[in-house]
Amino acid sequence: MGFVRDVPGYPRYRYAGDGAKGEHHLVIKGVTLQDDGEYQCQVGPTSNASAIWVAANLTVLVSPGSISIGGLGDGEKLEVKAGQRLTLDCVVRDARPAPSVTWYRSGLRLDSALHEEKVFRSSQGRRWSVRSSLRLMPSSEDDERQYSCRALHPALEGSPTSLVASVVLSVLPLHEEKVFRSSQGRRWSVRSSLRLMPSSEDDERQYSCRALHPALEGSPTSLVASVVLSVLHPPRLPEILGYKTGEVLLEGERRLLTCMVDSGNPRPVVEWQRHGRPTGMVHDDPGWKATLTPSGGYFYNHQEGSHILNVTQEVTATQQEDSAVYECRVYNKLLTQPLSANVTLTVHYPPEDVTLYGPLTVAPGQVFSVICITSPANPPAEINWMIQGIQTNSVPIKVTEDMEGGWVTSSELTSDYMSLVNMSEVALACRSHNPASDWVVSESRVITLTKPPGRPLLTLEETDGFDNPGLAFEEASRDEGMGKEEDEKEEEQDAVKEGPESMLVMRAVAGRALRVECSSEGGNPAPDITLYMNREKIFANLTQTGKITKAQSQIEVKSTDKDSEVVCEVANPATTTPLRARITLVVLFPPLEAHGWVTPDTVEEGSKVILVCQTSLSFPASNITWHSKGDEIGSGLVVRSQAANGGTVTRYDSHMV
Structure with a gap:
């Protein structure tokens, strides 16, 4: 073609690219079949290098010009006799490169091994045609059945139209006639024998013979005899409609699983099973009338003249139905083993609840954790923690498979995630959800940071409001097991470890009523205060004002109460043993006579x-x-x-x- 970039003599050819950079691209405008062939890019020799070249092949695609089966029109009927060999030739003409063919029977693709292809040159230059031969032995099952061939070619790929030819077989049964003399003089009879190879398609099919005779032409009546065949055959494999294994159902969704069975003869028994156990549906109705079962969520339907039986099982998607196997079983006297088809349900459901495990109270500086566990869910649920109303997403989660199905998600929130300085309590919430639902389940907990209460102060006073010279303390208060602390922290630690106890001795006059009051300052949570007299608990009214917790009661002094003890115990979760204060009563009583x-x-x-x-x-x-x-x-x-x-x-x- 030369070195000129406009390519003289080839008006549709030109060179593209930057020649200075060594770019020489061949561009062909309006490609035709004449452009098909090999092209070479050649580089001449130099003083330092020998000549080099590279080749490229251009194949111009020309789609097939026509397709036909045996010269018949598309969709034309072809009469054939049952049992006789038949070859259908599909010819696809005038394509480049050579086309190929695929065959279909009633819309179902046939194996390529069932037909042969032969490629030959087209009468038009540089094009090819193909003949595909499909060999058949038609039977009564092929009557009214469509056979079609489709052209396959690169030029047809992505085309909105396809190149197809089809014929419809009309299969005539084979029969033989034999004429013989009638027993009545000068008359003749004929016997026509029809040889069949019955199949399941012939079950309940009517065959009739019609007498043909000149005397019957134009007659309003005809001479016909018929029989209906009952062909014993097992049912075909059942097919389940309405759900496919792997499809996701959401909790609460309802589905109808339909088992479609080619009925068979004798009529089959159809049964639905769940995990190998009957659901209660057993179909065995020789009358074949449409029936609606009143319970169990299933029904079956069969229409007269149809060989198809539909048996339906209704299911509702629940947690218990996840991974449930529903099987349709078909029994027939001709079967040694039942035929079956099954589906495995996949149900997505959220967790029903979450549960928190961990302490309700902790001491300052204590290392602790709170665990949140979801009930089973599918797919696994997610867990989010809220600390003081603020969400944190950095807490890891763990997913385990539940023995009864589904997945359990857990998460452990440690004290490292919480800032507890100068706090009396911390509010936690575990929130869980999964893609199966917008529903969120949660559980909350308030953890109290404990602090021991102050030492109890126990006092006894007469209720009459006047001073009684006989009512006085005989001994000063003393603290057993407790030294003088230098600061409040040491005081709290000693209180918790040693349980300080104050003891007093007090004189009281028999017959008088005493007001008992015990108070304690501080503590988190507020402490419980219990009053005892001689180890028996006495009723007290408990109040709290600010940081002061107070218990009040009243007792009557008897002469028999000599050396009795009034004890006040103060405790909260921060105390290992109660803090106590006690007063021993010295009861004064005069002689009565x-x-x-x-x-x-x-x-x-x-x-x-x-x-x-x-x-x-x-x-x-x-x-x-x-x-x-x-x-x-x-x-x-x-x-x-x-x-x-x-x-x-x-x-x-x-x-x-």
């Missing part, structure tokens, strides 16, 4: 007598004096003896002349 007598009771003037005065028990011991005419008389012997409840009986013997 005094008796006096003289010994002897009758004396003469100048004789000695003994005046005796004795009290009932009292505490402390009573003092006794004798008086006569306003003056204390005599002196004597005082005898004191111990009695019940720590009391003392006092006796005073005075001698007189």
Whole structure:
């Protein structure tokens, strides 16, 4: 073609590219079949290099010009006899490169091994044609069946139209006629024998023979006899419609699973099973009438004249249906094993709830964690943590398979994720959801950072409101097991470790009512205060004002309460043992009576007598004096003896002349 970039003599050819850079691209405008062939790019030799070249082949695609089967028109009927060999020739003409052919029977593609192709030159230059031969042995099943061939060629790829030719077979049964004399003179009879090879398609098919005779031409009646074949054959493999394994159902969604069965003869029994167990649906209806089963969520339908039976099972997508296997089984007397088809359901469902595990209270500086676990879900649920109302996404999650199906998601939130400085409590929430639903489940928890309460202050006061000189403390308060702390922190630590206890001794008068009050300052959470008397719990009214927690009650002092203890216990989760304060009561009670007598009771003037005065028990011991005419008389012997409840009986013997 030369070195000139306009390519003289080839008006449709030109060179493209930058020649200075060594770019010499051949551009062909309006490609025709004449452009088909090999092209070479040649570089001449130089003083330093020999000549080089490279070749490229251009194949111009020309789509086929026509397609036909045996010269018949598209869709034309072709009459053939059953059992006789038939060859269908499909010819595709005038294409470049050579085309190929694929065959279809009733829309289903046939294996390429069933037909042969032969490529030959077209009468038009540089083009090719192909003949594909399909060999058949038609049977009654092929009657009214369509056979079609389709041209395959690169020029047709992506084309909105296709090159197809088809014929419809009309299969005539084979029969033989034999004429013989009638028993009635000068008449003839004929016997026509039709040889068949019945198939399942012939079941319930009617065959009829019609008498042909000149005397019958134009007659309003015809002479016809017919039979209906009952061909025993097993049913075909069932097919399940309405759901395909792998399809995702959302929880609550309903589906109808239809088992479609080519019925067979004798009529089959159709059964739905779930995980190998019957769902309750067993179809065995020899009448073949449309039936709706009133329960179980299934029904079947069969129309007269149809060989197809539809048996339907209704399912509702739930968590329990995930991975459920539904199987349609078909039984027939001609089958040694039932035919079956099955589907495995995939149900997506969210978790029903989440559960939190962990402490409700923690001490300052304590290392702890809270675990959130979801109920099973499919696909696995996600977990998000909220700390003080702020979402954090950095907490890792763990997914495990549940033994009963689905996936369980868990997440452990450690104290490292929380800032607890100067806080009394922290609010946590675990929120979970998955793509199966917009529903979010959550659980919240408030964790209290504990702080021990202050030491209890226990007081007893008379309720009459006046000062009683007999009511006083006998001993100063003392703290057992607790030193003098230098600051509040040491005080709290000692309180928790040693459980400080204050002890007092107090005098009280029997018969009086005492107001009991015990208070404690601080503590988180607020402490519980319990009052006891002689180890028996007494009812108290608990109040809280600011940081002060207070318990109040009232007791009545009895003479039998000598050495009784009133105890106040203060505790919250930060205390390992309760903090205690106790007061021991020293009960004062007077004698209830005094008796006096003289010994002897009758004396003469100048004789000695003994005046005796004795009290009932009292505490402390009573003092006794004798008086006569306003003056204390005599002196004597005082005898004191111990009695019940720590009391003392006092006796005073005075001698007189």
